[in-house]
Amino acid sequence: xxxxxxxxxxxxxxxxxxxxxxxxxxxxxxxxxxxxxxxxxxxxxxxxxxxxxxxxxxxxxxxxxxxxxxxxxxxxxxxxxxxxxxxxxxxxxxxxxxxxxxxxxxxxxxxx
Numbered sequence: 001x002x003x004x005x006x007x008x009x010x011x012x013x014x015x016x017x018x019x020x021x022x023x024x025x026x027x028x029x030x031x032x033x034x035x036x037x038x039x040x041x042x043x044x045x046x047x048x049x050x051x052x053x054x055x056x057x058x059x060x061x062x063x064x065x066x067x068x069x070x071x072x073x074x075x076x077x078x079x080x081x082x083x084x085x086x087x088x089x090x091x092x093x094x095x096x097x098x099x100x101x102x103x104x105x106x107x108x109x110x111x112x
Contacts, residue, residue, distance in 0.1 A: 051078070071112040078103045 041047060054066040054076075068074060079102045 049080075068108075068110040071110050074108045074110065076106045076108050 055063050056066065057063050079100055081098065081100050083096055084099050
């Protein structure tokens with residue numbers, strides 16, 4: 001393979017990576033695009049996601065905010081829908097699958 005052909009293929013590959021990044025940002029929307037909006041984890045790694053509000057999004061409807069307005073005991077569960085890279089070959093993810101991860105129920109006591 002000639003050097004000009006190799007250079008052209010490298011340039012084309014970089015252009016494809018840039019286009020993929022732009023398409024991903026457009027698909028996610030402006031609010032979700034950027035490095036802070038996602039985290040890549042390897043097996044055995046952990047991440048903490050702080051809960052700053054209680055919001056549910058019933059399918060096909062707008063977000064609903066929830067508040068504890070009365071003292072009592074409540075049960076809280078959480079679920080997150082995410083893309084999981086399942087197979088890796090030398091730092092390259094070769095197979096993805098969407099999964100929903102759910103927490104076990106947590107009892108919360110709200111006092112007046």
